[in-house]
Amino acid sequence: MGRSSPLFQLYLTRLREFYRQPARIFWVYGFPILLAIVLGLAFKNRPPEPVAVDLIDGDGASAVETSIDTYNARLHSSEGTKNVRRDRPPILVHKLPEAEALKRLRTGKTALVVLADAGKSQPVTYRFDPTRPEATIARRVIDDVLQEAAGRTNPRPAEDLYVTEPGSRYIDFLIPGLIAINAMGGGMWGIGFLLVNYRIGKLLKCLVATPMPKRDFLLAVMGARLTFLIPDLTILLLLGKLMFDMPIRGNVALILLVDVFGALAFAGIGLLIASRTSTTETVSGLMNLVMLPMWLFSGVFFSAERFPAAAQPFIQALPLTQLVQALRAIILEGAGLFDVAIPLLILGAWTVVTFYLALRLFRWT
């Protein structure tokens, strides 16, 4: 392919058009990075928040305080060791007169009010709204502390194993989803919207009035799309790896192959929605029609398996679902080519069908 070949020149034009538009570069590369950072930080694993309770100033109050102080001190001394119990948060106690504590409960300023009679075996009363999750947690935590202080022993030793190692956190779940979302956005904006804009601006007509081989034009647009996929993928993988210590367990070449299959499927859909459309409004509507269900159902931000079983055949048929699942399987579980054969087949089917229809329907003028 020489420098003056139509294919090369068309491809070059597409590349230039993209990298000369800083706004586009932000939306394609900057936005997913920001999204990953914001969501990654929001769902970061942290030690449990302290539990705050109001204690009614009465006969048994000081004994309760002593038990809680002992508990807090033990919690503090175990910090940094392997045995930190993450379901046991520190407890903050406010000792208040009854009327004030109850007012604070009514107005939602505290979640739990504790009233204890003097003496270790005397009753304890918890007042709380059972529909508030933090209230039920606080009740359980305080009750354990008080019961153990009163002499309860736990006859059966229990061990908690926490799943917090890289590879199973929310950010690990999210980054393959963002890679897939980028492949979808690229097909819609970089193919669908682009071609409709060319049609509106009569550029398609102007090109087709020349001896330009039509095949070269479409190849150049597709080639540019796949080229942009490389920085797309690299940036998000590096972000996951360097900033969040996300494991990349599978083969990087396989990740790229799956991403290319996904990008081709979305390029086909983009081409199809652009094949006859000649207004910006229509193409925007069609793009939303395609993208919205996939944003919602394809399991980018939360697992697609939460949707009812009846909806699963539809959800599994969506190209984004397959792309997200295949990327997650390779990146997080180290799946091989054979393991992602079905997603590749489904994405391939989308590509073949959409291209076949689009090329039959496509209007240059």
Added chain:
Amino acid sequence: MSQPAVRVRNLTKQYPGRDAPVLAVNGIDLDIRVGECFGLLGPNGAGKTTTVEILEGLNEPTSGEVEVLGLRWGTNGREIRERIGVTLQATRFPEKETVRELVTLFRSFYRSGLTCEEAIGKVALESKLNAFVEQLSGGQQQRLAVAIALVGDPELLFLDEPTTGLDPQSRRQLWDVVRDLRDRGRTVLLTTHYMEEAERLCDRVAVIDHGKIIALGSPAELISRLGGDHIVEFGLIGDGEMPPADAFSGLESVLQSRLEGDGGYSLTVSEPHRAIPALLAELDRSGLPLARLTTRHVSLEDVFVSLTGRHLRDGDSESTADAPRTRRRGRSRRAG
């Protein structure tokens, strides 16, 4: 006679309309000679663009025969495209490309042609070689579109309303490009609704209205068909009773007298030096003082009004006389 650059026989194009099918092109015959600048004139919606797009291979005729450079679109499309250049109405090029990059891109589509610099030189855009499309004025963008059409060194160039919406200076610059092409023996097919443009550039023009050619010939021929060469326009002082247009039709050398929409009169005359003294004497005799008087050459615009005026109305002189002035009439027809 050598083969024409464009040969069209009984061309029709029908579009599905809201109520009934619309016949955008209704039986056009056309021969455009090699080396001439041919103008297709008519109001918007007359069928010019449809006709030209069929010739350019961008639209399919409903029926009829089309030969471009002796070739047919169905069998020799690629060959024709190598040898023609097309400038569409208002193409929007990608805004972040430079002039040189875009012309280089289009050059790559042709087997042979001009160099990028030659094409840009033809439209005098050398100073904008490395400017982005978005930095060009409307006239410069239009010249870029022409450079792109010229880069394959076409034997036949199509220009669809190349100067619509341009300022007078940009328009003149484009006219120079067209004249230069014609001087080098290339064939140009130009569509326009500016009569002045056709008069200045074209060797021959076809006036097209409602999908039909209603007049064909050189601008001078068409003008001479009106009978006179000159138009005398005048107005009278006062809002008293106005004499009818007929009052002046009998004066020496006056061929036609019309009452214009603005209350003035328009006389088609063959010899102004005879008609004007006669007119002045007549006004003096009737005690009608003159408010203004101008003379000008008959233009294609007058031809167009005279042709479509008959076509539009039922042909009686009264409605012609009541019609608004020529320019406005052209516009109201376009809106209709």
